[in-house]
Amino acid sequence: xxxxxxxxxxxxxxxxxxxxxxxLTWQVTGEQLxxxxxxSRGEALAAAFTERFELVKGDRVAILAPNSLAHVLxxxxxxxxxxxxxxxxxxxxxxxxxxxxxxxAPRLFVSTDALTDVTxxxxxxxxxxxxxxxxQQATAEGLAFEGLRLxxxxxxxxxxxxxxxxxxxxxxxxxxxxxxxxxxxxxxxHLTGADVSFNAAPFHHTGGWNVLLTPFLLQxxxxxxxxxxxADLLLPLCDEAGITILWGVPxxxxxxxxxxxxxxxxxxSVRYAIVGGEAMPAPLIHTWQDKGVPIRQGxxxxxxxxxxxxxxxxxxxxxxxxxxxxxFLIDTRVVDANGQDVSADTVGELLLRGPVVTPGYRQxxxxxxxxxxxxxxxxxxxxxxxxxxxxxxxxxxxxxxxxGGENVYPAEVEAVLHAHEQIREAAVVGVPDDRWGxxxxxxxxxxxxxxxxxxxxxxxxxxxxxxxxxxxxxVDALPKNHSGKIDKQVLxxxxxxxxxxx
Numbered sequence: 001x002x003x004x005x006x007x008x009x010x011x012x013x014x015x016x017x018x019x020x021x022x023x024l025t026w027q028v029t030g031e032q033l034x035x036x037x038x039x040s041r042g043e044a045l046a047a048a049f050t051e052r053f054e055l056v057k058g059d060r061v062a063i064l065a066p067n068s069l070a071h072v073l074x075x076x077x078x079x080x081x082x083x084x085x086x087x088x089x090x091x092x093x094x095x096x097x098x099x100x101x102x103x104x105a106p107r108l109f110v111s112t113d114a115l116t117d118v119t120x121x122x123x124x125x126x127x128x129x130x131x132x133x134x135x136q137q138a139t140a141e142g143l144a145f146e147g148l149r150l151x152x153x154x155x156x157x158x159x160x161x162x163x164x165x166x167x168x169x170x171x172x173x174x175x176x177x178x179x180x181x182x183x184x185x186x187x188x189x190h191l192t193g194a195d196v197s198f199n200a201a202p203f204h205h206t207g208g209w210n211v212l213l214t215p216f217l218l219q220x221x222x223x224x225x226x227x228x229x230x231a232d233l234l235l236p237l238c239d240e241a242g243i244t245i246l247w248g249v250p251x252x253x254x255x256x257x258x259x260x261x262x263x264x265x266x267x268x269s270v271r272y273a274i275v276g277g278e279a280m281p282a283p284l285i286h287t288w289q290d291k292g293v294p295i296r297q298g299x300x301x302x303x304x305x306x307x308x309x310x311x312x313x314x315x316x317x318x319x320x321x322x323x324x325x326x327x328f329l330i331d332t333r334v335v336d337a338n339g340q341d342v343s344a345d346t347v348g349e350l351l352l353r354g355p356v357v358t359p360g361y362r363q364x365x366x367x368x369x370x371x372x373x374x375x376x377x378x379x380x381x382x383x384x385x386x387x388x389x390x391x392x393x394x395x396x397x398x399x400x401x402x403x404g405g406e407n408v409y410p411a412e413v414e415a416v417l418h419a420h421e422q423i424r425e426a427a428v429v430g431v432p433d434d435r436w437g438x439x440x441x442x443x444x445x446x447x448x449x450x451x452x453x454x455x456x457x458x459x460x461x462x463x464x465x466x467x468x469x470x471x472x473x474x475v476d477a478l479p480k481n482h483s484g485k486i487d488k489q490v491l492x493x494x495x496x497x498x499x500x501x502x
Contacts, residue, residue: 005149008079008156008175010217011039012147018193022222026069027198027237035220041138042076047145048137050081053108053127057082057148060158062106063131063203064088064097064115067227070131071203072213073138074110078156079175080147086158086170089204094121103170103363104158110134152176152355158362159206159302170362171303173206178214180355184327185215185307189245189274189296193220196269197245198237200229200252201484206302211247211274215307235261242269246293249277249484250284254424257287272296272313276306277485279393279411281418282320289317299323299393303358304377305330309391321415322390323383330354333376334385347394347409350383351376382409399488401430401438406466410488413440413469416462420455422446425478427486428469431495440469441495449474473498 007013014023019036026033033041049055061083063071071087078085086104088097090112101109101124109128111119119128157173185191197216201208216223224241226234229252237243246253253275256262273288276298285295294313300306311324326332334348335341342348357377360368371378382394394400394409401408410428417426425445433439444455452472459468479490 006152006154006175007179008150008154009147010079011035011042011076012080014217014220015039018220021193021220023217023220024069024072025222025224025241027224027226031069038072038076041073042080043145044140044143045073045077045134045138046081046147047143048140049077049108050145055081055083055107057150057154058084059108060084060086060104060106061108061110062086062088062101062104063110064090064119065110065112065131066090067200067203067208067225068112068131069225070110070134072225073134075209077138080145082148082150082154084155084158087203087208089160089202090115094118098122099167100160100170150175152179153359157209159209160204161302169364169367171358172360172362173210173302174359177305177356177358178210179218180329181210181305181307182215182218184305184329184356185210185212186219188307188310188327189215191215191219191221191245195219195221195244196224196242197221197247198224198226198234198243200226200234201248206300206306207276210306211276212245229255231255231259232261235259235265238270239266239268244269244271245274246270246272247274247276250275250280251480251484253280253288254284257284262291267291267293274298274310276300279321279415281415283418283421285316285320297321297323299391301379301381303371304352304354304379305356308352308356311390315390319390322386322392324391325389326391329356332391334383339373344385344387347382347384347407349397350379350381350391352379353377396488399429401440403430403433403438403440403466404436406464408438408440408467410440413442413459413463413467416459417442417444417455419462420446420450420458422448422450423455425486427478427488427491429488429492429495431471431499433470436466439471440467441471441473441499442469443473443475443478443491443494445475445477471495471499 014035020034023035023038024033112131155172156175158170160168197212199213270293272294274296295316297311299309308330309323331353333351336348353376380397383391395411413428414426423446427443428440430438431441479487481487
């Protein structure tokens with residue numbers, strides 16, 4: 001007996017279940033779309049572009065723009081028509097983007113008028129449309145679309161990794177991944193149709209789609225879509241709109257905590273805040289906890305989920321620094337350099353398995369093969385698991401350095417630095433050392449700055465000698481990549497330059 005089609009057209013179903021409930025508010029204009037309205041606009045777009053451009057299942061549609069309503073409309077249409085959406089980073093240069101355009105060979109290219117100089121420099125022969133044209137076409141009346149039969153392993157998105165080593169790779173994100181990530185998220189975060197959240201994360205990043213937007217589309221929640229992150233705007237919006245869940249990287253929550261609007265915001269409606277991307281410093285967790293907002297640390301990546309781990313809010317203080325427990329549909333292993341499973345409280349590489357794992361990278365069989373050990377995805381992240389099953393990130397496998405024959409995990413050293421009351425941010429990289437092979441260099445943002453000697457002494461009281469950084473550089477800010485994470489590649493280059501000139 002043939003299997004029924006996989007449930008990819010979520011909005012058609014939500015239009016039946018909760019037609020008048022708010023699905024999306026585009027905060028730039030204040031326009032609010034119900035589930036029925038979002039569904040009808042997606043249908044109109046799917047019908048129009050199937051007829052006008054003869055788009056078929058599997059065709060790529062690229063979009064280059066800051067967050068926009070057009071992104072979501074194209075996503076809804078792609079869930080119906082089987083196109084593959086390729087969201088591109090609007091901060092990249094034309095040469096950087098050209099690689100992605102060549103890699104995906106889109107049939108249609110959508111962009112904002114503000115990026116005309118960049119798009120004009122791209123070599124692309126197909127039709128081009130503006131984000132405004134997408135929004136206008138989606139409101140056309142009299143256009144009906146009969147959805148296609150789509151399967152779980154049909155691609156829905158191509159999301160490019162940050163490319164910290166070599167060129168970015170296009171991770172395939174399937175309809176099945178999207179569905180099971182949403183199920184995972186709803187189950188572990190206890191999401192309901194009454195939940196309200198925002199999305200300020202860029203759509204070229206998996207977080208922009210899959211931390212809360214797609215789970216909300218599946219569960220029936222209301223998303224406030226912003227064109228960018230603004231702490232001063234978001235804090236009063238929490239009270240005005242009754243936001244129930246906050247989320248972001250630690251930098252975002254720090255900017256909110258530092259905002260003058262933080263003291264005035266009641267945040268009474270907020271159930272908890274989700275933090276991912278990197279560990280949140282303990283003092284910042286306490287700041288939010290004192291405001292009545294528990295912190296749920298999470299963990300994931302473009303190629304898996306991305307919602308793979310979650311720390312229950314009840315454990316926010318008891319398990320500070322932990323990413324929590326694996327989500328419902330995630331299997332885990334922690335292995336040593338020989339691929340053998342390690343015991344509790346031993347650092348090893350994290351492997352993940354489940355229906356939320358990518359099938360691989362577009363047109364990159366070598367990269368795909370290197371990323372897998374059988375059915376297990378090799379994350380490249382070093383973790384340890386305590387005796388209660390809670391996971392902690394020790395760092396990236398490539399960030400580990402060896403000092404005097406001992407492994408040093410920068411995340412552990414950074415956690416100690418963050419405990420210093422004068423330190424606002426800190427990042428540690430390994431640098432060459434004539435005596436020990438390698439040692440640590442700490443980049444620190446502090447106000448006021450202690451002396452390097454005092455900071456090293458602070459670390460000596462809390463760390464084994466081989467873990468204590470031997471070099472300290474005070475900086476005004478740490479470089480961040482497009483995901484909001486500290487860019488260790490940039491810091492390593494700065495460290496090399498600083499030491500070579502000293």
